[in-house]
Amino acid sequence: MKTKLDYYRIFYETARFASFSTAARHLYISQSAISQCISQLEEDLDTQLFIRSRRGVALTKEGKLLFQKVESAIQAIEQGETLLARLHKLESGSLIIAAGDTITREYLLPYLEQFHKTYPNIRIEMANSYSHHMLELVKEGKAELAFVNLPAEDDELCIEPCHKIHDVFVCGPDYNAKKKYTWEEIANEPLILLEKNSSSRNYIDKNFAKERITLNPQIEIAAHELLIQFASIHLGVSCVVKEFSKKELEKGLIKEMKLSPPLPSRSIGYAYLRHNPLSFPAQAFLDLIKRDV
Amino acid sequence: MKTKLDYYRIFYETARFASFSTAARHLYISQSAISQCISQLEEDLDTQLFIRSRRGVALTKEGKLLFQKVESAIQAIEQGETLLARLHKLESGSLIIAAGDTITREYLLPYLEQFHKTYPNIRIEMANSYSHHMLELVKEGKAELAFVNLPAEDDELCIEPCHKIHDVFVCGPDYNAKKKYTWEEIANEPLILLEKNSSSRNYIDKNFAKERITLNPQIEIAAHELLIQFASIHLGVSCVVKEFSKKELEKGLIKEMKLSPPLPSRSIGYAYLRHNPLSFPAQAFLDLIKRDV
DNA sequence: TTTTCATATAAGCTCTCCTTATCACTGTTG
DNA sequence: CAACAGTGATAAGGAGAGCTTATATGAAAA
Secondary structure (H helix, E strand, O other): OOOOHHHHHHHHHHHHHOOHHHHHHHHOOOHHHHHHHHHHHHHHHOOOOEEEEOOEEEEOHHHHHHHHHHHHHHHHHHHHHHHHHHHHOOOOOEEEEEEOHHHHHHHHHHHHHHHHHHOOOOEEEEEOOOOOHHHHHHHOOOOOEEEEEOOOOOOOEEEEEEEEEOEEEEEOOOOOOOOEEOHHHHHHOOEEEEOOOOHHHHHHHHHHHHOOOOOOOOEEEOOHHHHHHHHHOOOOEEEEEHHHHHHHHHHOOOEEEEEOOOOOOEEEEEEEEOOOOOOHHHHHHHHHHHHOO | OOOOHHHHHHHHHHHHHOOHHHHHHHHOOOHHHHHHHHHHHHHHHOOOOEEEEOOEEEEOHHHHHHHHHHHHHHHHHHHHHHHHHHHHOOOOOEEEEEEOHHHHHHHHHHHHHHHHHHOOOOEEEEEOOOOOHHHHHHHOOOOOEEEEEOOOOOOOEEEEEEEEEOEEEEEOOOOOOOOEEOHHHHHOOOEEEEOOOOHHHHHHHHHHHHOOOOOOOOEEEOOHHHHHHHHHOOOOEEEEEHHHOHHHHHHOOOEEEEEOOOOOOEEEEEEEEOOOOOOHHHHHHHHHHHHOO
């Protein structure tokens, strides 16, 4: 390609208006500019493009052929610009979020709902996987945002906390619970805990390990919601996230056991690639999240 | 569209090379120019297009979407330019020629053959119609060149003679022909002439009319070749174009009758729209014709 | 004729876009 | 480990492409 692309836009408009003067008015430049530009283009392409007459200009045979191509080129560019504008206004686009079941259901759901209501044309996809895999998904570009239990660390990622949560021990309503438990005491209760590969379980284990206590749960399960249900039917004492068990606590299906000192609070956080700018949808979603932080 | 199209070519190349520096080298401009251009483009579109890193750049999500569009735009332009180049080299294109049967067969045929041999990729189409209609076809844009019997006149057309022809009276080989005929004498022979709507017939009639002679042919037919055949079997005296009857005259199927003074010569000519530039194929075809003029 | 509406051309200026030079950073290499 | 080679960003300044205005030219309409 030898010729300036900008000439083609002028060529395009001129052909459409079949007149140098009209095109000039429309493009807010002088007729002279058009005339010079077309002459230049004709010279560059070594081809006469327009037939000049008194009532304007008409494309030559060669001009018509060129016009077809230029037209589709210009339209492609216009499509591109329109697309970006729409993305910008969040009228289209997509967003892939990686998050575990529990976080999705207990924390993200209302945000997802609101986001969809606000930007109905953004396609949201959830990438559900194992807690530790989430960050990988982001690093591989398979998800743009991940919501995970903190702490988590990664050089390539920006990880920010967005929601503080508290792990508490709960039991069924009829459970004969003392007023206050020490860590040793609670460790001796019949425990129902999450499986070892979960980050919540790791967190609890680590904290107890600092006190040189090893937890030996009677039951290990995978889902947070089962912890609550098992506790409520007196299968034992569960360690659950207080914020995720609000409803059941209020209804009295389970009751919180006082632990002294309580487990330190931890956070849910979001992660994204440090060096990649966030897409508009991702930005918008995080804005929603941040309003509540 | 607000943005300079030229930026998009730089964007395109930069995206392809995934590097400002490499693209710069390839485009024979400075790396700085690319950097500025992309910054400008990003500002104009209000969208980050590239993720800068130490080992080059990568398109953002939005950049990728834009790239798809830009790519097809640039390819369209390239197609257009290639197309023109091919037309220019006469590697493609088409040409519609209007000409009557006789002129096509007796005059154009060798040129058509040679043209096709020289430019095998140009599609030639013949528009065959009534002698007077030819010029209309050109004016309507349905044919680009017309070959007609002169004289012919039209403000919109450029009409040039390209082949001189001579009308002669011929008779069968056994016909008892005197040495020399006056116009009155020939008019009294049993004439076989073309039909009245043909320009050849008009030409003969007009010339005789100048001498106040009206021709009353015994037979009127439409095709030039039949004139020869009818004369050769002694149905009468035909008026034919000498140049188109060369073979039969040489073979002695017919013989020329001396007319004194002879009918003035006339020409075949070509016609094209005065204000339209000729397409490359038409130009090339005429060049072939003109070599022999 | 004269007027009017096209495009073409001339001359000059403006401002875009490119250049050079330099910085800042990182990963590589002697 | 320091110097280098490669990345992109930034500053400043200059060249010239591409615009402007003004005028010429030509054909059709009045």
